[in-house]
Amino acid sequence: MAFVLHVVGARPNFMKVAPLMAALARRGVSQRLVHTGQHFDERMSGVFFEELGLPRPDVDLGVGSGSHGEQTGKILVAFERVLLESAPRPSAVVVPGDVNSTVAAALAAAKLGVPVAHLEAGLRSFDRTMPEELNRIVTDHLADLLLTPSADADENLAREGIGAARIARVGNLMIDTLRTHLPKARALGVPRALGLEPGGYAVVTLHRPSNVDDPDTLGRLLGALAAVARELPVVFPVHPRTRARLAGPGLAEAASALRLIEPQGYLEFLSLTSSARLVLTDSGGLQEEATALGVPCLTLRENTERPVTVAEGTNEVVGTDPERIVRAAHRALSGAGKRGRIPALWDGRAGERAADAVLALAARDGAG
Known part of the structure; x- marks a missing residue:
């Protein structure tokens, strides 16, 4: 046995x-x-x-x-x-x-x-x-x-x-989990509970050391996110690794433009992302989930280990340059973002x- x-x-x-x-x-x-x-x-x-x-x-x-x-x-x-x-x-x-x-x-x-x-x-x-x-x-x-x-x-x-x-x-086993729990997650109504209109906000996650440990890089990213936040609310569940760094010199003001919330449970976060208009992230798994949900995704890194999300899905790798991020966000918010399709075996x-x-x-x- x-x-x-x-x-x-x-x-x-x-x-x-x-x-x-x-x-x-x-x-x-x-x-x-x-x-x-x-x-x-x-x-x-x-x-x-x-x-x-x-x-x-x-x-x-x-x-x-x-x-x-x-x-x-x-x-x-x-x-x-x-x-x-x-x-x-x-x-x-x-x-x-x-x-x-x-x-x-x-x-x-x-x-x-x-x-x-x-x-x-x-x-x-x-x-x-x-x-x-x-x-x-x-x-x-x-x-x-x-x-x-x-x-x-x-x-x-x-x-x-x-x-x-x-x-x-x-x-992709993560998509098995997403498919199984999506109805229950949506029923939680997390966006409404946060005062957000479904399809009327963006979600951001940042946790990779290359993005959050260097104050200059983190500052550039926060500046770009603050520019996006002038168009619609940007909700930021703050990873424990990142929260302490947001209090650094010059960073707190940029972070104040964002809607900072505590880390979410899986179902809560899925409720949030499934109704988002745009996802901005340095997470590999969220690139996949955004593709499965049909939500445009901007990857805040110079590369991805999940190229299928770019070749077939909704993902675009935009790096950490603020101008590039803001341009890509504008495209997505205007309806010109990637629509993609569901890859094989998802x-x-x-x-x-x-x-x-x-x-x-x-x-x-x-x-x-």
């Missing part, structure tokens, strides 16, 4: 693993959920277990914040102990996404000979200054099974010498396909 261990650590991981866990549960598979505690704010992690129907974690490593090396090392040590003490031995360890929890858990499992499945494999920004890019590359080369969301991901892996036998294109069945592939991996391990 297969026994699958799932490792989550940051907000997007929960939305990715929920459809796979549900699909495996329907097959009667024994599973355990390990939460590393990489995101330890209740609004950023704990609320998702209730909202997404996930069981509370069987194990909480409680690593908290720290430098990349410190956090990765703590997770590696703690998760290795979980694996060594696990009875029975896991048939497979599933690691979603590209955060420190992903690469640390993959390394611990690989060193102990436990098969690793990487969920959302093969994505590349081709920017190695991004910690997430390094996590993606290392995890993909450690993993025994690479569960990819799109054809470009398969191509990236092939260029890096990874054989087709290790790759299974299953589609059909709400990715979790089922991923479950089939993970069970095949587990069966190979059992046969060995």
Whole structure:
């Protein structure tokens, strides 16, 4: 009998693993959920277990914040102990996404000979200054099974010498979660509760170190967002990483033009984004969600690891130049923004396909 261990650590991981866990549960598979505690704010992690129907974690490593090396090392040590003490031995360890929890858990499992499945494999920004890019590359080369969301991901892996036998294109599990919960999210009526008219506001998220740690870059972005806010309200759920920086010299005034709110739970945030007229973000997952919702999206980075959202979806990469951002926002608000279409395998069945592939991996391990 297969026994699958799932490792989550940051907000997007929960939305990715929920459809796979549900699909495996329907097959009667024994599973355990390990939460590393990489995101330890209740609004950023704990609320998702209730909202997404996930069981509370069987194990909480409680690593908290720290430098990349410190956090990765703590997770590696703690998760290795979980694996060594696990009875029975896991048939497979599933690691979603590209955060420190992903690469640390993959390394611990690989060193102990436990098969690793990487969920959302093969994505590349081709920017190695991004910690997430390094996590993606290392995890993909450690993993025994690479569960990819799109054809470009398969191509990236092939260029890096990874054989087709290790790759299974299953589609986008985050879209499974979105499709499942969208009616409930819309019923919450979050825009109305905030005094916003559906289709009459923009939503912004900023959290990447390259955008929020440098005061000059953050100041330019806030200036551009303030210009957009002269046309319609700009709602900004403030990531914990970003909030302290907004109080910096010269930044508070620009930030005051925006509608700052606390981080939202998954359903609350989906209620907000699904009725937005425009999304501005440096989040990879939100690029995908905006495409699925048909909402124009401006990515406030110089690259994206999700090019399918640009080639086929509603996303436009505009970087951090204020003039470029404001021009693109004007186009979108005038009705000339990208409309896009839904990419292949964004059909709400990715979790089922991923479950089939993970069970095949587990069966190979059992046969060995």
